[in-house]
Amino acid sequence: MKLGIIGLGKMGNSIAYRALIEGHDVFGFDIDKDSLKHAQEIGVKVSSSLSELVLYSEVIWLMLPAGKIIDETIEKFLPDLNNKKIIVDGGNSNFQDSVLRFQKLKKLGIEFLDCGVSGGLQGREIGFCLMIGGQKSAFEQVVPIFESISAKNGFAYMGPSGSGHYVKMVHNGIEYALLQAYSEGFNILKNSEYRLNLEKISDVWLHGSIIRSWILELTHKIFLKDQDFKGISGQIGGGQTGAWAIQEAYKLGLNSPLIEKSLEIRQLSQKTGGDYGTKLVALLRHEFGGHEVKKID
Amino acid sequence: MKLGIIGLGKMGNSIAYRALIEGHDVFGFDIDKDSLKHAQEIGVKVSSSLSELVLYSEVIWLMLPAGKIIDETIEKFLPDLNNKKIIVDGGNSNFQDSVLRFQKLKKLGIEFLDCGVSGGLQGREIGFCLMIGGQKSAFEQVVPIFESISAKNGFAYMGPSGSGHYVKMVHNGIEYALLQAYSEGFNILKNSEYRLNLEKISDVWLHGSIIRSWILELTHKIFLKDQDFKGISGQIGGGQTGAWAIQEAYKLGLNSPLIEKSLEIRQLSQKTGGDYGTKLVALLRHEFGGHEVKKID
Numbered sequence: 001m002k003l004g005i006i007g008l009g010k011m012g013n014s015i016a017y018r019a020l021i022e023g024h025d026v027f028g029f030d031i032d033k034d035s036l037k038h039a040q041e042i043g044v045k046v047s048s049s050l051s052e053l054v055l056y057s058e059v060i061w062l063m064l065p066a067g068k069i070i071d072e073t074i075e076k077f078l079p080d081l082n083n084k085k086i087i088v089d090g091g092n093s094n095f096q097d098s099v100l101r102f103q104k105l106k107k108l109g110i111e112f113l114d115c116g117v118s119g120g121l122q123g124r125e126i127g128f129c130l131m132i133g134g135q136k137s138a139f140e141q142v143v144p145i146f147e148s149i150s151a152k153n154g155f156a157y158m159g160p161s162g163s164g165h166y167v168k169m170v171h172n173g174i175e176y177a178l179l180q181a182y183s184e185g186f187n188i189l190k191n192s193e194y195r196l197n198l199e200k201i202s203d204v205w206l207h208g209s210i211i212r213s214w215i216l217e218l219t220h221k222i223f224l225k226d227q228d229f230k231g232i233s234g235q236i237g238g239g240q241t242g243a244w245a246i247q248e249a250y251k252l253g254l255n256s257p258l259i260e261k262s263l264e265i266r267q268l269s270q271k272t273g274g275d276y277g278t279k280l281v282a283l284l285r286h287e288f289g290g291h292e293v294k295k296i297d
Numbered sequence: 298m299k300l301g302i303i304g305l306g307k308m309g310n311s312i313a314y315r316a317l318i319e320g321h322d323v324f325g326f327d328i329d330k331d332s333l334k335h336a337q338e339i340g341v342k343v344s345s346s347l348s349e350l351v352l353y354s355e356v357i358w359l360m361l362p363a364g365k366i367i368d369e370t371i372e373k374f375l376p377d378l379n380n381k382k383i384i385v386d387g388g389n390s391n392f393q394d395s396v397l398r399f400q401k402l403k404k405l406g407i408e409f410l411d412c413g414v415s416g417g418l419q420g421r422e423i424g425f426c427l428m429i430g431g432q433k434s435a436f437e438q439v440v441p442i443f444e445s446i447s448a449k450n451g452f453a454y455m456g457p458s459g460s461g462h463y464v465k466m467v468h469n470g471i472e473y474a475l476l477q478a479y480s481e482g483f484n485i486l487k488n489s490e491y492r493l494n495l496e497k498i499s500d501v502w503l504h505g506s507i508i509r510s511w512i513l514e515l516t517h518k519i520f521l522k523d524q525d526f527k528g529i530s531g532q533i534g535g536g537q538t539g540a541w542a543i544q545e546a547y548k549l550g551l552n553s554p555l556i557e558k559s560l561e562i563r564q565l566s567q568k569t570g571g572d573y574g575t576k577l578v579a580l581l582r583h584e585f586g587g588h589e590v591k592k593i594d
Contacts, residue, residue: 118506129506131498133491151505156497163491167498170482175508177478177555184553185471188542191549194430194460200453201428201464208448209415209426210585211472213510245485252488254572256481257562258474261554275551288507 001144003027004057006050006073007091008035010290011117012063014124015090015149016044022148029053054080059088059142066093066240074101083109086138088145090115092172092241095133095165102134102161111138114161116168119151120288127151131171133164166248173245176262178215179281186219187277190227199223218287219280229283233294234274236266236281298441300324301354303347303370304388305332307587308414309360311421312387312446313341319445326350351377356385356439363390363537371398380406383435385442387412389469389538392430392462399431399458408435411458413465416448417585424448428468430461463545470542473559475512476578483516484574487524496520515584516577526580530591531571533563533578 003019005012008030016026020043028044030036040046047053054060054077064070070093081087087110089098098114105112113134119127130150132139139146139157146155158167189196202220206212242263249256269278273296285291300316302309305327313323317340325341326349327333337343344350351357351374361367367390378384384407386395395411402409410431416424427447429436436443436454443452455464486493499517503509539560546553566575570593582588 118502118508120507123505127505129501129504129509131501154501154504154506156501158498159491159493163493166489166491167486167493170485171502171506171508173485174478174482177481178475178508178510180555181471181474181478184474184546184555185467185542187551188467188470188546188549188553189464191551192463192545194456194463196456196460196464201455204426204428204451204453205415205468207426207451208420208424209451209468210417210511211415211468211475212426213475213512214507215510245482248489249481249485252485254484254488254574256485257558258477258481258555261558265554277551 001025002056002058003061003145004029004047004053004059005044005061005063006030006053007063008032008039008044009063010121011090013039013042014121015061015063015117015128017042017124018127018149019145020044024145024148027053027056050077051080053077054085057085059086059145062087062089062091064091066091070097070101074105078108081108081110086111086113086142088113088115088142089165090117092116092168093165094244095162095169098133098165099162111135112161113138113142114164116164116171118168118171121290122288123151127154130155131158131164131167132156133158133166134161169241169245169248172241173256173259176242176266177258178213179284180258180262180265182215182219183277183280186280187275190276198227215284218284222280222283222287229276229279231295231297232279232283233296234269234276234278234282235294236269236274236278236285237291238285239263239266298322299353299355300358300442301326301344301350301356302341302358302360303327303350304360305329305336305341306360307418308387310336310339311418312358312360312414312425314339314421315424315446316442317341321442321445324350324353347374348377350374351382354382356383356442358385358387360387363388363394367394367398371402375405378405378407383408383410383439385410385412385439386462387414389413389465390462391541392459392466395430395462396459408432409458410435410439411461413461413468415465415468418587419585420448424451427452428455428461428464429453430455430463431458466538466541466545469538470553470556473539473563474555475510476581477555477559477562479512479516480574480577483577484572487573495524512581515581519577519580519584526573526576528592528594529576529580530593531566531573531575531579532591533566533571533575533582534588535582536560536563
């Protein structure tokens with residue numbers, strides 16, 4: 001298919017890459033010159049304007065930060081759209097915003113899908129996990145793209161508009177708590193009077209234990225390089241989607257104390273610089289998401 | 298090797314099974330007649346007394362509940378021991394108790410290893426994850442047994458006496474928080490205004506997402522059978538090793554808020570009967586540990 005990607009950062013570039021190797025025609029646009037250059041190097045046909053990208057594309061994939069920039073970008077290319085084009089928002093947008101966008105575009109006869117994308121940097125090679133919401137018929141039209149971008153069996157239709165980003169929001173909440181759970185454990189092990197080898201422990205846990213996981217695999221990768229984390233700040237960034245998950249839990253009359261606590265620890269770490277445990281979380285976020293880890297003296 | 302297992306419950310039986318299929322000579326003792334019968338059926342040579350078991354075994358493997366029963370059992374067969382025998386405690390004993398037992402037996406010239414065992418019911422077929430503490434030379438003598446019982450690359454020497462149970466204690470603390478993290482997420486999804494299919498969501502998350510894990514695989518297995526959890530109590534049992542992990546964190550001047558909160562939720566669920574989320578945790582504990590799930594009207 002003809003896929004136009006707007007936003008060619010780390011994730012946008014990986015999505016372009018996967019679509020290209022599966023034989024799709026990929027067009028790309030980004031305001032950042034370096035991102036454009038990197039995309040061109042892997043075979044993306046770089047557009048000089050949004051209008052040009054929209055003209056050539058059947059599916060327009062937004063890979064942008066959540067918020068106003070999504071609306072502003074759609075606004076810009078809206079005059080160039082016709083009812084044969086489908087827009088996919090692959091970012092971490094708020095699901096309620098996605099519903100509003102869906103409704104607005106529906107009136108103009110344009111389909112809008114919200115697609116949560118999980119998998120991080122490693123998704124480039126093994127494929128992503130895609131959670132998709134919107135009109136079922138629009139979803140079905142984009143299946144060839146989803147199939148190419150996703151890991152094997154790694155995409156699914158979640159339901160009406162917003163449900164893709166909704167499920168991704170909850171996924172991220174779970175992710176925060178999982179990261180924090182491992183971090184608490186390794187913090188105890190690191191500080192133990194037993195002089196324990198965390199590389200060895202994370203390795204043996206990957207083989208047959210109840211707590212084996214993808215995050216534990218990345219943890220082991222980190223410990224293979226270093227276990228001391230000297231010169232690294234324990235400040236953990238991110239947190240928006242987790243905050244939404246907590247709000248949604250409240251709205252439903254539920255508690256989500258672990259997700260809440262994990263977010264609180266992230267916020268606190270920004271002020272205090274965190275500890276060994278939050279350093280591990282920051283390094284894990286770097287490992288799977290390429291998020292910055294601050295250096296300290 | 299000649300392996301004598303004392304305690305032939307679910308876990309003891311699985312350890313016997315794995316040792317047998319790898320060609321070891323397995324002797325067994327249990328006060329429960331049914332457990333003895335099941336063990337005999339898979340080829341365990343059942344002993345009529347502890348003395349007999351100790352006489353035939355090179356390695357004596359205790360698979361008993363934590364606490365006094367370990368000391369009482371060792372006390373009973375102590376007269377039959379000689380310095381060629383090695384005792385392994387494969388249960389969830391407190392690491393400090395293990396150190397005391399090690400010291401006491403050391404004076405008598407008898408080796409004692411503490412071995413944390415993870416993997417649950419599924420370990421029977423795929424092998425367990427073993428974390429072993431004690432004298433290195435004793436560990437090395439028992440390697441043929443550890444190799445047979447464990448998953449591939451699933452055993453490792455952790456350090457001095459107590460370190461095996463120490464690492465398992467922290468493992469269990471992490472496990473509590475991981476279970477609770479997924480449970481919070483699926484609780485939100487279940488109660489969402491979107492009528493979401495949790496079987497589908499847990500399935501797609503297993504393919505390429507950041508939060509894929511063994512626990513998520515078991516979660517998906519549960520949802521394949523049922524998503525409503527009607528007639529099931531949300532009371533979560535267990536909690537001893539997690540409580541020790543929290544105490545140890547305090548002793549080291551650390552916080553472990555997620556492990557603490559998870560334990561609190563378990564305790565509260567005993568009084569209130571819990572919610573959809575704690576039902577999932579109870580079902581997961583049943584899935585991997587065979588722990589009872591109470592039925593309600």
